[in-house]
Amino acid sequence: MALGVQEREEFLAGRHVASLAVERGDGRAPLTVPLWYWYEPGGEVRVITGADSVKARFISAAGRFSLLVQQTAPTYLYVSVDGPVVATTPTTVGDMVTEASRYLDAEGVDDYVSGSGVTESDSAGLVTLAMRPEHWLSADLGWG
Numbered sequence: 001m002a003l004g005v006q007e008r009e010e011f012l013a014g015r016h017v018a019s020l021a022v023e024r025g026d027g028r029a030p031l032t033v034p035l036w037y038w039y040e041p042g043g044e045v046r047v048i049t050g051a052d053s054v055k056a057r058f059i060s061a062a063g064r065f066s067l068l069v070q071q072t073a074p075t076y077l078y079v080s081v082d083g084p085v086v087a088t089t090p091t092t093v094g095d096m097v098t099e100a101s102r103y104l105d106a107e108g109v110d111d112y113v114s115g116s117g118v119t120e121s122d123s124a125g126l127v128t129l130a131m132r133p134e135h136w137l138s139a140d141l142g143w144g
Helices: 005-013 054-062 095-102 106-116
Strands: 019-024 031-035 045-050 064-071 077-090 126-131 134-138
Touching: 005 064, 005 077, 005 134, 019 054, 031 054, 045 054, 054 064, 054 077, 054 126, 064 126, 095 106, 095 126
Parallel strands: none
Antiparallel strands: 019 031, 019 064, 045 126, 064 077, 077 126, 077 134
């Protein structure tokens, strides 16, 4: 059964490793990679990637990407969302802290941020992409 708007937004806002997919534009299947992200209900999905990465180049060309998050333990749930990239900005220390805080303890966040090379004045070649959710697909398959 499909999730309601509030349920799907809350699930997407939860802590999951996402699968990001983006069209390659070369007749091959989409590039699909796991990554960390953050989202607040009603807002934009944000991800961090290298400005010169293959992923960033494909996203720039396509102008959009999709994200899939799932829970595989009973009950199986998933939310898939896609939409246009509405902002590409140099990654800030605040972006790094926001992202890492979802996945790591305080010490891990400090290590992650300091190891990234991002400083108050240098993004270390990283960009933060903001995607506005446009299309949603979700289900609670109800087993378990």
